[in-house]
Amino acid sequence: MAPPTTMAPHATARHRPTVIEVDLSAIRRNVARLAGITSTTVCAVVKADGYGHGAVQVATAALDGGASWLAVALVEEGEQLRAAGIDAPVLVLTEPPVDAIGALLDARLTPTIYSPRFIDALDAAGAQRGHRVSAHLKVDTGMGRVGVVEADWPVRLDQLAATPHVEVAGIQTHLARADEPAAPTTAEQLARFARFLALARAEGFDPPFVHAANTAGALVHPESRHTMVRTGIGIYGLSPSEAVDAADHGLKPAMRLRSEVSFAKRVDAGTGVSYGHRWHAPVDGWVATVPIGYADGVRRALSNHAEVLLAGARRPVVGSVCMDQLLVWCDQDEVRVGDEVVLLGAATDGGDAPSAGDAVRAEEWAESIGSITYEVVTGFTARVPRMYRDER
C-alpha cells in the first residue's frame, strides 16, 4: 500500500507513532457501492466527526463517491461542513434547541422537525427572514426516540398546514431493528410509515424525499429504501451488527489504526505484567510495549481480549490496557522497537508476513467489549492524529 499522501493535523501527539489512517478511496467506493445496491439517493451520515474518521474529509469523499446529501446530529457539525466550503444539502437528524434556529438557517442546514414548539419557532424565523424554510418531518413508527407519535399525526399535519413558512420537503422515520434481519419490527414500522405517508398525501403533503433506511435497512430491507437512504456505518465499511456484515455486501473498512513498538523485552515464565498482574507469561518469551491506551480509545475492557498484527503476525494484547500504553505477547519471536503494530486494519506489508491478507476488524473489538462498531470508531479521542490516504 502507498504511504498516506496528505496529513491533517488533528491533535497534538505528533511525536508518537500512533495514528489513525483513513483511506478516502474506500469511503468513495463504499458510497458508490451503496448507491449501486440501493438505486436511490444516498445521504452520507457524517455525525460525530464522521464516526471518528474526520467529518470534512469523509463528507468530501462521500460526495465524490455519489452521495448527494449529508447528515449530521448537531448544528455545530453542519457549521463545520459549511466552514470547510461544503455546499451540499445537510440534514440535521434531530431538532436542535429552538435557540439554535438562527444558526441553523445561517448555515443553510435542513432541520428535522417534529415538535409543535420547534415548528412554530421555525415558522416565525422563516417569516422574519421572508422565505420558506425546507424541513424534513420525522414520524415515530416504532423507534420510540424522537418523531411525531402516531396519536399526534393528524394534529401535527394540521399545524404544518397552518405554518406557511415551513415547507415539508421530506418525510422520514427511523428503524429500531433493521440490523436484525429476522425481527418483524422493520416490516411493522414500514407498514405504519406507509399509513402516515397516505395520511400526509391526503392532506396535501407529498414531498420528494421519503426516507427510513439506515445502513442495515439499505442493505437488507429493500422496501425501506424509498427515495433516499441515510447511510452512516456502511460508508465507513463497518458492519451495523453481527447479523449484517459489511464485508458480505462488498463494503471495506476505511480506518486503520497503527503504532510501533516503543519498548521490547524478554521475560521469564510466570512474570506478571501491567496493572493488577492480570496476565503472566506462560513461558519465557518476548513482550512488546505499544504507545496507545484507553485515553486514546482502546477500551480497557480489551485487556486480555484483543489481538494486533505485530510485524505482520497476530498477537494477543496481554494484561491491563493502561491509559497510554498496552502490552503484547510475542512468545518466542524476538521483537524490536519500531516494529509495526496494527491495531485495526491490515498490516502495511502483507507480503510474506505470517498472516498476509489478515486484518484486525472493528467487529472483533465490538464483540470483545460487548458493543458495536459504532462505539469502537467514535471512541477514538482527539489525541490520535488522523491521516488521510487516497489512491487516486
Ligand SMILES: *Cc1c(COP(=O)(O)O)cnc(C)c1O
Ligand atoms: C446515525 C443515524 C443514521 C445512520 O445510521 P447507520 O446505522 O450508521 O447507517 C441514520 N438515521 C438516523 C436518524 C441516525 O441517527
